[in-house]
Amino acid sequence: MPGTRSKTNAKVIASKLEDATIESIAKYIQQNKVKNIVVMTGAGISTAAGIPDFRSKNTGLYDNLQKFDLPYAEAIFDIDYFQERPEPFYALAKELYPGKYLPTKTHYFIRLLHDKNMLLRNFTQNIDTLERICGLDEDRIVEAHGSFASASCIQCDEKADMEEIRSQILLSKIPRCLACKSLIKPDITFFGESLPKRFFKRLVDFDEADLLIVIGTSLQVQPFAALIDNVPEHTPRLLINKDLAGVHHSPHHGFDFKWKYGKKRDSVYLGDCDEGIEKLAELLGWKNELDRLYEKETKKLKERWATEKVLEQEQEELEKLELTEEKPDKEIDQLAEELEKRLKVPSDKE
Ligand code: CNA
Numbered sequence: 001m002p003g004t005r006s007k008t009n010a011k012v013i014a015s016k017l018e019d020a021t022i023e024s025i026a027k028y029i030q031q032n033k034v035k036n037i038v039v040m041t042g043a044g045i046s047t048a049a050g051i052p053d054f055r056s057k058n059t060g061l062y063d064n065l066q067k068f069d070l071p072y073a074e075a076i077f078d079i080d081y082f083q084e085r086p087e088p089f090y091a092l093a094k095e096l097y098p099g100k101y102l103p104t105k106t107h108y109f110i111r112l113l114h115d116k117n118m119l120l121r122n123f124t125q126n127i128d129t130l131e132r133i134c135g136l137d138e139d140r141i142v143e144a145h146g147s148f149a150s151a152s153c154i155q156c157d158e159k160a161d162m163e164e165i166r167s168q169i170l171l172s173k174i175p176r177c178l179a180c181k182s183l184i185k186p187d188i189t190f191f192g193e194s195l196p197k198r199f200f201k202r203l204v205d206f207d208e209a210d211l212l213i214v215i216g217t218s219l220q221v222q223p224f225a226a227l228i229d230n231v232p233e234h235t236p237r238l239l240i241n242k243d244l245a246g247v248h249h250s251p252h253h254g255f256d257f258k259w260k261y262g263k264k265r266d267s268v269y270l271g272d273c274d275e276g277i278e279k280l281a282e283l284l285g286w287k288n289e290l291d292r293l294y295e296k297e298t299k300k301l302k303e304r305w306a307t308e309k310v311l312e313q314e315q316e317e318l319e320k321l322e323l324t325e326e327k328p329d330k331e332i333d334q335l336a337e338e339l340e341k342r343l344k345v346p347s348d349k350e
Pocket of ligand 1: 042043044045046048054056127128217221240245274
């Protein structure tokens with residue numbers, strides 16, 4: 001298991017890559033004692049699990065929210081809008097609730113870095129908790145935009161019982177605070193809310209990074225996006241994404257994949273992130289290890305969830321009988337059904 005870490009050797013390495021490719025990054029990892037890798041991730045690493053991202057054309061959430069009759073797409077994550085009309089968010093929460101989506105190869109690659117004591121931190125924008133589910137220690141993760149792992153009252157901040165919240169969301173009910181009756185919201189950072197304290201506390205990690213890997217993000221959300229510039233100026237940076245992201249054309253801001261500014265440290269793999277990760281694993285000689293980890297953990301999760309599902313169905317039936325007066329919110333049910341059809345999100349993973 002990962003132990004205590006010493007200071008990065010990034011400044012000492014002052015590495016220049018051979019070229020701006022993933023092969024170059026693999027060589028850099030092999031030839032240097034890389035041990036403080038910071039990985040920044042976004043919604044693109046979870047699309048293969050069946051969870052839509054925000055901005056991909058046609059398949060992204062923002063192109064599929066018409067049924068919610070929102071004033072603008074982002075309203076579904078706007079705290080003021082949520083207070084007036086929480087139903088759309090809860091319909092989405094019901095669809096995306098953790099427990100049926102399995103971590104991807106990319107998640108397990110990050111886990112492998114962790115197991116090899118090379119991962120300093122995974123800063124994720126994702127709220128789906130797949131990092132936790134794939135077995136990363138909580139301590140290695142910074143959920144920059146919060147997650148479904150906890151929930152609290154939007155008025156009095158009282159922490160909610162997660163089992164209770166989960167079952168209410170899955171039964172299409174709007175959870176309310178036991179203390180003050182206000183709305184309960186999963187601790188996901190909405191537009192208009194500040195980021196979790198842990199995000200700011202762990203910014204120091206970037207100073208220690210001897211490699212930055214950025215995967216599956218359009219790098220359009222601040223302050224997260226700007227963090228790519230927080231690593232030491234010679235620390236190599238790799239982007240793995242379907243499209244270019246974070247290129248700002250100035251010496252001190254953004255990626256410089258054309259090496260215009262002489263630092264020779266940025267590289268890019270354009271394409272599917274699981275494919276990019278498999279390629280990197282292969283170059284590092286870790287491919288079999290990654291495949292084995294992925295298969296073993298996926299099998300374990302499927303078995304565990306199948307058992308839990310049977311127990312939950314029994315519990316839900318009981319609750320439905322007991323709570324005949326407290327009916328599910330019809331609007332949430334209808335919206336969730338519509339969304340599921342549009343996104344073709346699997347209702348259960350085989
Ligand atoms: P985004 O803006 O939707 O960008 C996603 C990026 O990933 C785009 O550049 C895509 O081209 C790329 N992409 C999509 N699929 C793949 C793939 N298979 N391989 C490689 N690249 C791919 O999402 P960001 O994460 O950049 O934006 C930050 C938002 C998204 C955060 O506030 C999140 O909370 C929010 N979000 C999270 C989830 C989740 O938790 N899974 C889902 C949807 C949105």
